Amino acid sequence: MTLNERALIELIRKTDRGQAPGLIRGIGDDCAVFEPGSEPWLISTDTLVDHIHFERAFHPPRLLGRKSMAVNLSDVAAMGGRPCFALLSLALPPDLSGEWLDEYVAGVRAILDEHGCTLIGGDTVRANELMISVTVLGQAEAGAVLYRSGAGTGDVVMVSGPLGSSAAGLALLQKNEEARHQEWSTGQWTELIASHLDPAPQVQLGLVLAASGMVTAMQDLSDGLATDLAHVCRESGVGALIRADQLPQLPELVAAGRYLAHAPLDWILRGGEDYQLVFTVRIGSVPALQALLTEKGLAEAVEVGEIRAGAGVFLESEPGKEQEITFQGFEHRGEQ
Amino acid sequence: MTLNERALIELIRKTDRGQAPGLIRGIGDDCAVFEPGSEPWLISTDTLVDHIHFERAFHPPRLLGRKSMAVNLSDVAAMGGRPCFALLSLALPPDLSGEWLDEYVAGVRAILDEHGCTLIGGDTVRANELMISVTVLGQAEAGAVLYRSGAGTGDVVMVSGPLGSSAAGLALLQKNEEARHQEWSTGQWTELIASHLDPAPQVQLGLVLAASGMVTAMQDLSDGLATDLAHVCRESGVGALIRADQLPQLPELVAAGRYLAHAPLDWILRGGEDYQLVFTVRIGSVPALQALLTEKGLAEAVEVGEIRAGAGVFLESEPGKEQEITFQGFEHRGEQ
Numbered sequence: 001m002t003l004n005e006r007a008l009i010e011l012i013r014k015t016d017r018g019q020a021p022g023l024i025r026g027i028g029d030d031c032a033v034f035e036p037g038s039e040p041w042l043i044s045t046d047t048l049v050d051h052i053h054f055e056r057a058f059h060p061p062r063l064l065g066r067k068s069m070a071v072n073l074s075d076v077a078a079m080g081g082r083p084c085f086a087l088l089s090l091a092l093p094p095d096l097s098g099e100w101l102d103e104y105v106a107g108v109r110a111i112l113d114e115h116g117c118t119l120i121g122g123d124t125v126r127a128n129e130l131m132i133s134v135t136v137l138g139q140a141e142a143g144a145v146l147y148r149s150g151a152g153t154g155d156v157v158m159v160s161g162p163l164g165s166s167a168a169g170l171a172l173l174q175k176n177e178e179a180r181h182q183e184w185s186t187g188q189w190t191e192l193i194a195s196h197l198d199p200a201p202q203v204q205l206g207l208v209l210a211a212s213g214m215v216t217a218m219q220d221l222s223d224g225l226a227t228d229l230a231h232v233c234r235e236s237g238v239g240a241l242i243r244a245d246q247l248p249q250l251p252e253l254v255a256a257g258r259y260l261a262h263a264p265l266d267w268i269l270r271g272g273e274d275y276q277l278v279f280t281v282r283i284g285s286v287p288a289l290q291a292l293l294t295e296k297g298l299a300e301a302v303e304v305g306e307i308r309a310g311a312g313v314f315l316e317s318e319p320g321k322e323q324e325i326t327f328q329g330f331e332h333r334g335e336q
Numbered sequence: 337m338t339l340n341e342r343a344l345i346e347l348i349r350k351t352d353r354g355q356a357p358g359l360i361r362g363i364g365d366d367c368a369v370f371e372p373g374s375e376p377w378l379i380s381t382d383t384l385v386d387h388i389h390f391e392r393a394f395h396p397p398r399l400l401g402r403k404s405m406a407v408n409l410s411d412v413a414a415m416g417g418r419p420c421f422a423l424l425s426l427a428l429p430p431d432l433s434g435e436w437l438d439e440y441v442a443g444v445r446a447i448l449d450e451h452g453c454t455l456i457g458g459d460t461v462r463a464n465e466l467m468i469s470v471t472v473l474g475q476a477e478a479g480a481v482l483y484r485s486g487a488g489t490g491d492v493v494m495v496s497g498p499l500g501s502s503a504a505g506l507a508l509l510q511k512n513e514e515a516r517h518q519e520w521s522t523g524q525w526t527e528l529i530a531s532h533l534d535p536a537p538q539v540q541l542g543l544v545l546a547a548s549g550m551v552t553a554m555q556d557l558s559d560g561l562a563t564d565l566a567h568v569c570r571e572s573g574v575g576a577l578i579r580a581d582q583l584p585q586l587p588e589l590v591a592a593g594r595y596l597a598h599a600p601l602d603w604i605l606r607g608g609e610d611y612q613l614v615f616t617v618r619i620g621s622v623p624a625l626q627a628l629l630t631e632k633g634l635a636e637a638v639e640v641g642e643i644r645a646g647a648g649v650f651l652e653s654e655p656g657k658e659q660e661i662t663f664q665g666f667e668h669r670g671e672q
Contacts, residue, residue, distance in 0.1 A: 020454035022420065032456035034421060036475065037373015043456070045471055047425040049463045084358065085370060089383040089469050118356035120368035120379070127385045133425050133469035135381055139372070 028235070029148050030075040030219060031138070040145050042138040044075035050130040058173050061100045063197040064132075065107025071222070072136035073115055073201035074275045078220035080146045080210020081138030083117040083203065088134055091127035115203050144210040146279070151217035151236035155280035155307040160202050161299065162248045163225060164264060167271020167330065168256045169196030175260075192252055199275040206277060208296050214285035221278055224270045225304075227329025229278055230313045236280075239310035242269075242325070244317045248302045269315065272330030280307055364571070365484050366411040366555060367474070376481050378474040380411035386466040394509050397436045399533040400468075401443020407558070408472035409451055409537035410611045414556035416482045416546020417474030419453040419539065424470055427463035451539050480546040482615070487553035487572035491616035491643040496538050497635065498584045499561060500600060503607020504592045505532030511596075528588055535611040542613060544632050550621035557610045561640075563665025565614055566649045572616075575646035578605075578661075580653045584638045605651065606665050616643055 020026075024033040024040060031042035048068055050056050056064070069086060076083045088108065092101075112119060117136065169192040202220070209215045217236055221228050225242065233240050247268050257264040279301075281289055290300045305316075312326040360369040360376060367378035384404055386392045392400070405422060412419045424444065428437075448455060453472070505528035538556070545551045553572055557564050561578065569576050583604050593600040615637075617625055626636050641652075648662040 020420065020452075020456075023454060023456060026454065026456040027458070032421070032423070034456070034473075036375070036377055039372070041372055043421070043423065043471075043473070045423040045425055045457055045469070046459055047427060047461050047467075047469060049427060049461050052462060084356065085368070085379070087368070087379065087381040087471060089381055091383060091385060091467060116356075118359060118362065120356075120359060120362040120370070121381055122363070123382055125383050125385050126388060127465055127467065129463055129465055129467075131383075131427060131463065131467055133381070133383060135379075135423060135471045137370075137379070 024145075025147065030078040031081070033079070033145055039142050040140045042076050042079050042081040042140060042145070043135065044072050045133065045135040046071050046075070047131060047133045055173075056130055059197060061103035062107035062110075065104040065109075066111040066198050068132045068134055069108055069111045069136070070199050070201045070275060072134045073111070073117065073203060074199075074220040074222065076136055076138035077201050077203040077206035078146075078218055078277060079140065080144055080206050080218065081140040082207060083115050083136050083138045085120045085137040086112060086117055086134060088119060088122035088132070090122070090124045091129065091131035092124055093128055093130050094126065096130065115201070141211060146210050146215055146218040148217055148219050148232045148235035151232050151238050151280040151307045153238055153307055153309050154283050155216050156283055156286055156303050157229065157240055157242065157305040157307060158279055158281055158286075158301040159221070159225070159248065159304050160205055160277040160301055162250045162253070163221065163274055163276065164253055164267030164271045165192050165195035165250050166199060166273040166275075167196075167224075167267040168253055168264070169193040170273075171260050171262060171267075172256060189252060189256060191250055192256055196273065199273060201275055202277045204296075205293075205298055208292065208298060209277070209279060212289060212292055214281055214289045216280045216282060218277055218279040221274045221276045223272045224329030225278060226269045226313055226325040227327050230326045230329075232278065232280065233307075233311060233313055233326075236307070237311075238307050240305055240307050240313045241322065242305035242313065242315050244315055246302070246304045248304075269325055270329050360481075361483065366414040367417070369415070369481055375478050376476045378412050378415050378417040378476060378481070379471065380408050381469065381471040382407050382411070383467060383469045391509075392466055395533060397439035398443035398446075401440040401445075402447040402534050404468045404470055405444055405447045405453075405472070406535050406537045406611060408470045409447070409453065409539060410535075410556040410558070412472055412474035413537050413539040413542035414482075414554055414613060415476065416480055416542050416554065417476040418543060419451050419472050419474045421456045421473040422448060422453055422470060424455060424458035424468070426458070426460045427465065427467035428460055429464055429466050430462065432466065451537070477547065482546050482551055482554040484553055484555050484568045484571040487568050487574050487616040487643045489574055489643055489645050490619050491552050492619055492622055492639050493565065493576055493578065493641040493643060494615055494617055494622075494637040495557070495561070495584065495640055496541055496613040496637055498586045498589070499557065499610055499612065500589055500603030500607045501528050501531035501586050502535060502609040502611075503532075503560075503603040504589055504598075504600070505529040506609075507596050507598060507603075508592060525588060525592060527586055528592055532609065535609060537611055538613045540632075541629075541634055544629065544634060545613070545615060548625060548628055550617055550625045552616045552618060554613055554615040557612045557614055559608045560606045560665030561614060562605045562649055562661040563663050566662045566665075568614065568616065569643075569647060569649055569662075572643070573647075574643050576641055576643050576649045577658070578641035578649065578651050580651055582638065582640045584640075605661055608665060
C-alpha cells in the first residue's frame with residue numbers, strides 16, 4: 001500500500017463513518033452496515049485480479065466461480081449475516097473460451113444456491129486482464145451484527161477450523177506443472193489444495209455465533225491470523241496473545257511443510273485465504289458456546305489465545321516466550 | 337457480445353428474475369430492485385475500463401472520478417430512486433501518480449456530496465489496466481419505481497434534454513492532441529466536451545417523474561436513443577416512432593458536425609453516454625407534467641415521438657417516411 005492509497009482509504013474512512021442517515025458502519029469492517037428498514041443489512045465488495053488474487057493457469061474455472069463468491073460470502077458471514085443478493089462484474093480478456101465462462105458461471109451459481117443467495121445484477125466488459133468484481137448484500141438480525149470492535153480484555157480468542165491450509169495448498173500448486181498434476185492425482189494433498197481452490201465460507205457458523213450473544217467480535221481469516229486478529233485488536237483497542245501449541249492445523253500440513261521445506265507455523269499465522277472465522281468469546285461462555293455449536297451440528301471451535309490490555313498480537317511460542325506478530329499476515333502481491 | 341456471454345446473461349436473467357424473497361426485480365433493468373423493509377431499494381453496478389469506457393490520456397482525473405459515479409447515479413435516477421450509498425473498487429496500474437489519485441478521489445467525493453450519497457466501502461488492487469468498478473445503492477418511494485416495462489400504446493416519448501452532445505464531445509477529444517488543446521482553450525466546444533467528460537445524472541428529475549404518477553416507463557440514455565428506447569419497447573412489448581425534427585440538440589452540435597464532417601443525427605440517435613432520461617407519459621398528461629417540472633424548477637422535457645403497437649424503434653425522417661433504428665445505438669468497444 002502506498003502513501004496515497006492509504007490516504008485514500010483514510011479519507012473515505014474519516015469522512016464517512018456512520019454520518020449518513022441509515023448508515024450504521026462505513027469502511028473499516030468486513031462489510032458496511034446500513035439499516036433500510038428495521039433490520040441491518042450488510043454489503044461488501046471485492047475485486048480479484050488474475051496473477052494477483054488467483055492464477056487462471058491452475059485455478060479450474062468452476063472452482064474460481066465458487067471462490068470469487070466465497071470471498072464476499074465470507075465477509076457477510078464474518079459479521080453474522082445471511083447472504084441474500086450478489087452482483088458480478090466480469091472483465092474478460094479476448095482469449096477466454098466459452099467453455100471457461102460456462103464453467104465459471106456454473107461455479108458461481110452452485111455456491112450461491114448452496115447459500116440461498118441470488119445473483120441480481122452485474123455486467124461484463126472486455127479487457128486485457130481477467131478481473132472479477134463481486135458485491136454481496138446480506139441481512140442480519142437486529143442487534144446481532146458482530147463487529148471487529150467488540151473484543152474485551154479477558155475474552156477467549158477462537159478460530160473455526162484448521163489454519164494455513166490454503167497457503168500450503170497454494171505453495172503446492174505453485175510448483176512446476178508436472179508436480180501439480182501429480183499432487184492432484186495422488187490425492188496426498190487434496191485437502192490442502194481444495195482449501196485454496198475452493199474455500200468454504202462459514203455462513204452457518206457466523207449466523208449461529210451472532211445469534212448466540214456470547215461472541216464479542218468477529219472477522220474472517222482472509223489475510224492470516226497475524227493480520228486479521230490485529231484488525232480486531234486495533235478496532236477494539238486491545239491486544240491479544242496467541243499460543244502456538246493451540247493453533248489447529250490439518251495433519252497433512254506438517255507433511256507439506258516437510259515436502260516443501262517450509263515452516264507450517266508460517267502458513268498458519270501468515271498464510272491468507274483460509275476463510276475460517278476468528279472471534280472472541282466472553283471467558284465464562286466457552287462451554288455453553290461449544291454445546292450450542294454441537295447442538296447445531298457444527299464443529300467445535302478452537303481456543304487459540306486470549307484478549308488482554310494493551311495493543312498488538314503476540315505469539316507465545318513456548319511458555320513465557322512471546323514475540324510480536326501484529327499485521328505480519330499475507331498480503332496479495334497487488335493488494336492495497 | 338459473443339454467444340456465450342449472451343448465454344451467461346440470459347442464464348442469470350432466466351433463473352433469477354424475482355424468485356428470491358424480497359427481490360422485486362433482478363437483471364434486466366437499470367437497477368435490481370429489492371425490498372428490505374417497507375420501501376424498495378435499488379442497486380446497480382458498472383465497471384469502466386481504460387481505453388474502452390474512457391481514455392485516461394485525455395480524461396482529467398477529477399472529471400473521471402465524477403463520471404465513474406455519474407454512470408451509476410444515472411441508473412438509480414432512471415428508476416426514480418435517490419442514491420444513498422456507493423462502493424468503489426479500483427484496479428490501479430503502477431504508473432498512476434499520487435496526484436492523479438488525489439484528483440480522482442476529489443471528483444468522486446464532490447459528485448457524491450452533490451447527491452447526498454455516501455461512500456461506504458470498496459477496495460483497491462494493483463493491476464496492469466486502470467479499471468473502476470462502482471456499485472450504487474438507492475432508495476425509492478413505495479409504488480413509485482419506474483421500470484422499462486411500463487410503456488403503453490399511445491404514450492408520448494419524452495427526453496430530458498439535448499442528445500448527441502457526449503458523442504460529439506468524444507469525437508472532438510479523439511482528434512489529435514494539438515487540436516484537443518485548442519478545443520479546450522478556444523471554448524468553442526466547451527459544452528459538448530463537458531457533456532462527455534462530466535455528464536450530469538438526472539437524479540432530481542428522476543425523483544420528480546417517479547413521484548408524478550404520470551410516467552409509465554423510464555430508462556437512462558447510456559447507449560443512445562436507438563438502443564435505449566429499444567430496451568423500453570422490448571420490455572414493454574410495444575414499438576415506438578421517433579420524429580427526427582423533434583429531437584433536441586445543442587446549437588454547437590450542428591457546427592461540430594460540419595467541423596468533423598459527421599451527421600449530427602447519427603450522434604443524436606446512436607451516440608452514447610448522454611445520461612439524459614428517456615421516458616413515456618400518458619398522452620393526456622403532458623401539459624400537467626410540464627407544469628410540474630416548471631414548478632419544481634426543472635427544465636421542461638421534450639416530446640420526441642410516441643409509443644405504438646408492434647415492436648421496434650422507427651425514425652420518421654420526414655412525414656410518412658420511416659426507417660427502423662432498433663438497437664442501432666452506441667456500443668462501447670469492449671461492452672458485452
